[in-house]
Amino acid sequence: MIKRKVNNMLALAVLSLLHEKPMHPYEISATMKQRGIPDVIKLNNGSLYSTVESLLKQKWIVPLQTEREGKHPERTIYSPTDAGREGFHEWLRELIYSPVKEYPHFPAALSLIGHIAPQETIQLFHQRIGYIQKDIVERRAGIELVLAKGLARIFIAESQFIVHQLESELNWLQSFVRDIKDGSMTELQDGEQVWKYSVPVFEDEL
Amino acid sequence: MIKRKVNNMLALAVLSLLHEKPMHPYEISATMKQRGIPDVIKLNNGSLYSTVESLLKQKWIVPLQTEREGKHPERTIYSPTDAGREGFHEWLRELIYSPVKEYPHFPAALSLIGHIAPQETIQLFHQRIGYIQKDIVERRAGIELVLAKGLARIFIAESQFIVHQLESELNWLQSFVRDIKDGSMTELQDGEQVWKYSVPVFEDEL
DNA sequence: CATCGCATAGTCCATTTCGACTATACGAAA
DNA sequence: TTTCGTATAGTCGAAATGGACTATGCGATG
Numbered sequence: 001m002i003k004r005k006v007n008n009m010l011a012l013a014v015l016s017l018l019h020e021k022p023m024h025p026y027e028i029s030a031t032m033k034q035r036g037i038p039d040v041i042k043l044n045n046g047s048l049y050s051t052v053e054s055l056l057k058q059k060w061i062v063p064l065q066t067e068r069e070g071k072h073p074e075r076t077i078y079s080p081t082d083a084g085r086e087g088f089h090e091w092l093r094e095l096i097y098s099p100v101k102e103y104p105h106f107p108a109a110l111s112l113i114g115h116i117a118p119q120e121t122i123q124l125f126h127q128r129i130g131y132i133q134k135d136i137v138e139r140r141a142g143i144e145l146v147l148a149k150g151l152a153r154i155f156i157a158e159s160q161f162i163v164h165q166l167e168s169e170l171n172w173l174q175s176f177v178r179d180i181k182d183g184s185m186t187e188l189q190d191g192e193q194v195w196k197y198s199v200p201v202f203e204d205e206l
Numbered sequence: 207m208i209k210r211k212v213n214n215m216l217a218l219a220v221l222s223l224l225h226e227k228p229m230h231p232y233e234i235s236a237t238m239k240q241r242g243i244p245d246v247i248k249l250n251n252g253s254l255y256s257t258v259e260s261l262l263k264q265k266w267i268v269p270l271q272t273e274r275e276g277k278h279p280e281r282t283i284y285s286p287t288d289a290g291r292e293g294f295h296e297w298l299r300e301l302i303y304s305p306v307k308e309y310p311h312f313p314a315a316l317s318l319i320g321h322i323a324p325q326e327t328i329q330l331f332h333q334r335i336g337y338i339q340k341d342i343v344e345r346r347a348g349i350e351l352v353l354a355k356g357l358a359r360i361f362i363a364e365s366q367f368i369v370h371q372l373e374s375e376l377n378w379l380q381s382f383v384r385d386i387k388d389g390s391m392t393e394l395q396d397g398e399q400v401w402k403y404s405v406p407v408f409e410d411e412l
Numbered sequence: 413c414a415t416c417g418c419a420t421a422g423t424c425c426a427t428t429t430c431g432a433c434t435a436t437a438c439g440a441a442a
Numbered sequence: 443t444t445t446c447g448t449a450t451a452g453t454c455g456a457a458a459t460g461g462a463c464t465a466t467g468c469g470a471t472g
Binding site: 009012013016019037040041042088089092093095096097098099100102103104105106107108109110111112113114115116120121123124125127128131132135151152153154155157158160161162164165167168169171172176179184185195196197 | 215218219222225243246247248294295298299301302303304305306308309310311312313314315316317318319320321322326327329330331333334337338341357358359360361363364366367368370371373374375377378382385390391401402403
């Protein structure tokens with residue numbers, strides 16, 4: 001995995017938009033919102049302007065012109081350089097073919113699940129299941145809407161992927177709840193259901 | 207979703223360890239490595255010390271004593287406060303029941319897949335499939351090893367979840383490749399396979 | 413006709429994060 | 443005996459991030 005200087009997804013999105021047409025940062029931001037990019041790439045003002053700054057430093061974009069309208073602040077319109085276009089494509093390819101190490105919160109929390117009693121765990125899982133189900137329904141509706149407008153399937157690849165992964169998570173959550181309930185992971189201690197070998201500390205103490 | 211002051215997973219892991227026994231930061235780091243925590247929570251030196259600093263500021267931990275050995279730097283041993291223990295449990299519960307908005311790289315890249323030609327996309331997907339398959343095999347082996355040592359299933363919940371999600375991704379990748387190959391998403395243009403409605407820019411230009 | 417809210421366009425700065433660096437101790441190899 | 447690698451324990455500074463803030467224009471609404 002190459003060590004990239006500019007290495008945040010927002011920069012990738014910026015490049016992809018400038019690829020289409022030169023814009024000033026605010027227009028970039030507006031266009032992103034309109035296209036729903038903030039659903040998959042975190043967007044906020046501060047980061048955007050500082051990202052544009054780094055792209056500039058790396059010479060992946062150049063200011064094309066600056067203009068002003070009324071007494072609004074000056075707007076600088078940027079355009080990608082050849083290096084920027086190439087860098088964008090290579091980066092995008094790499095993101096597709098090579099999985100990146102990431103640290104989602106849920107598995108991290110799962111690794112500490114021993115700190116929560118089995119019965120409460122079941123409750124918490126049920127709540128999560130509810131949220132995920134709702135999310136799936138909403139995303140599916142969004143997909144239907146887009147397809148109804150006649151847009152090509154290529155534009156909803158990411159949504160379909162996300163829904164697919166959510167469904168998979170749902171299945172896992174439900175099967176884990178079943179496993180807790182059937183008692184293979186717990187035992188009775190002083191009239192309470194506890195995990196077998198509850199928390200790592202017990203190993204040290206034995 | 208509550209706005210937490212200390213809000214990085216490393217802090218959660220620190221609390222979970224101090225929960226077991228007071229330690230100095232270096233011992234925390236070493237214990238984490240030994241337990242494989244860096245697989246699910248990003249660990250690096252700088253972050254660890256600054257995380258401990260914030261936990262201290264929030265009064266979730268307190269220095270218990272400081273000692274020194276030879277001419278090594280002084281070691282400060284920390285212990286969780288009552289607020290720390292409570293905060294830890296509440297935080298952990300919340301992470302289980304409530305899905306957090308996250309921004310994994312792959313869906314972000316997928317949303318820009320229109321910038322890559324269908325044939326190359328197939329190639330890139332095949333590479334990714336290879337990496338994922340390898341990852342699954344390795345993780346499965348790791349799980350077998352842990353179970354062989356007689357550790358309870360509760361300790362590998364996160365690994366099983368991750369493998370489950372990887373398998374799901376694998377299925378999606380393979381089905382997407384099939385969809386590209388069967389031609390429903392592409393069309394012939396000047397003798398080349400291109401996406402139907404290749405890149406958003408074309409819409410504007412029509 | 414005043415003002416309320418939203419769109420426009422961006423700045424500022426406190427934290428966080430990350431990686432490189434410092435510096436000692438200590439056993440094994442050359 | 444020097445030197446090399448590794449473990450111990452942590453510091454430092456550049457860069458990224460996030461959110462609050464500034465300031466104007468402009469249409470709708472009471």
